[in-house]
Amino acid sequence: MKAAYFKEHGGADKILFGDYRDPVADAPEVVVRVRACALNHVDMLLLDGRFPPPEGLPHVNGCEVTGTLEPGGAGIKGVQAGQRVIVFPGLSCGQCEFCLRGERTVCLRYGYLGAHRDGGYAELCKVPAANVLPLPDAISFEQGAAVPLAMLTAWHAVVAQAGVRPGQTVLVQAAGSGVGSAAIQIARLCGARVMATVGSDDKRELGQALGAEHVVNYRTQDFVEEARRWTGKRGVDVVVEHIGGDTFERSVYALGRLGTLITIGSHDTHWGRLDLRHVYSKNLRVLGTNLGSIVELRHVLEHLVAGRLQPVIDRAFPLRDAPAAVQYLLDRKNRGKVLLIP
Numbered sequence: 001m002k003a004a005y006f007k008e009h010g011g012a013d014k015i016l017f018g019d020y021r022d023p024v025a026d027a028p029e030v031v032v033r034v035r036a037c038a039l040n041h042v043d044m045l046l047l048d049g050r051f052p053p054p055e056g057l058p059h060v061n062g063c064e065v066t067g068t069l070e071p072g073g074a075g076i077k078g079v080q081a082g083q084r085v086i087v088f089p090g091l092s093c094g095q096c097e098f099c100l101r102g103e104r105t106v107c108l109r110y111g112y113l114g115a116h117r118d119g120g121y122a123e124l125c126k127v128p129a130a131n132v133l134p135l136p137d138a139i140s141f142e143q144g145a146a147v148p149l150a151m152l153t154a155w156h157a158v159v160a161q162a163g164v165r166p167g168q169t170v171l172v173q174a175a176g177s178g179v180g181s182a183a184i185q186i187a188r189l190c191g192a193r194v195m196a197t198v199g200s201d202d203k204r205e206l207g208q209a210l211g212a213e214h215v216v217n218y219r220t221q222d223f224v225e226e227a228r229r230w231t232g233k234r235g236v237d238v239v240v241e242h243i244g245g246d247t248f249e250r251s252v253y254a255l256g257r258l259g260t261l262i263t264i265g266s267h268d269t270h271w272g273r274l275d276l277r278h279v280y281s282k283n284l285r286v287l288g289t290n291l292g293s294i295v296e297l298r299h300v301l302e303h304l305v306a307g308r309l310q311p312v313i314d315r316a317f318p319l320r321d322a323p324a325a326v327q328y329l330l331d332r333k334n335r336g337k338v339l340l341i342p
């Protein structure tokens with residue numbers, strides 16, 4: 001098969017397009033013919049070596065995949081060749097203490113499609129049969145590819161972890177990102193009022209269109225001051241944060257008493273300072289979260305079918321142009337998800 005892979009760490013120029021070993025499914029696995037794969041920021045960490053692929057190089061990135069099932073997988077219930085599917089990207093053992101508690105995202109042997117095994121920047125990709133769900137006909141392959149990591153993670157963060165309620169105020173960092181564009185919509189769906197940040201003025205409109213009342217350019221405005229002003233000096237109830245560094249540190253200052261900072265990524269840096277005085281004196285919660293469950297993925301798909309959530313897709317590149325697609329994301333030109341189409 002053809003794939004976009006890398007043999008050494010670095011920038012977009014390290015991605016090669018060419019022949020790659022065909023995936024061979026061991027039961028109970030299936031092979032998916034990839035129809036769309038979304039880029040995700042975790043791909044960039046794998047590529048540049050900040051999060052080297054645990055199985056070594058060469059490696060194929062791509063954790064957000066939709067496609068059709070290839071023949072095979074005989075005897076696996078509910079699996080039919082040609083079926084349209086969406087892939088749940090979390091890989092868990094099903095046997096450790098945390099899996100048995102139903103908390104699979106903190107499995108002792110947790111892994112991601114496209115990180116702990118080759119992913120979807122390819123014509124074919126192999127996944128456990130339990131990780132494929134039917135993709136409803138009303139959802140295109142392109143729309144579906146925006147969901148499995150970005151939208152599901154945002155859903156789990158806002159709904160399950162932060163427990164956002166009607167009337168609360170939520171600050172979403174980076175409205176132009178996949179996770180940010182999803183978090184705004186989900187917080188609105190929960191009945192919250194939303195403020196969002198963007199890195200350039202031309203992304204303001206996107207933030208507003210998604211339902212943010214107040215959109216702030218964090219390069220030219222102080223989002224902490226803006227959050228205080230927007231809430232009448234009270235501070236917001238929840239911040240959805242995935243940037244790290246200064247953004248993480250300052251997000252705490254934007255919170256009001258009993259507020260929740262939910263961290264779901266570290267796109268700029270893995271590190272962030274925490275002013276503990278704010279945490280204890282305001283009784284703040286700092287929560288970490290990753291991905292969500294297959295059941296939650298089903299809920300998200302239902303909301304998509306009903307038109308209550310809309311994946312934000314910037315553009316699609318042919319698979320052979322993967323280096324250009326990655327550079328586009330690294331340059332932060334995207335408004336929403338960027339896709340690869342084999």
Ligand SMILES: [Zn+2]
Nearest residue numbers: 093096099107
């Ligand atoms: Zn486990």
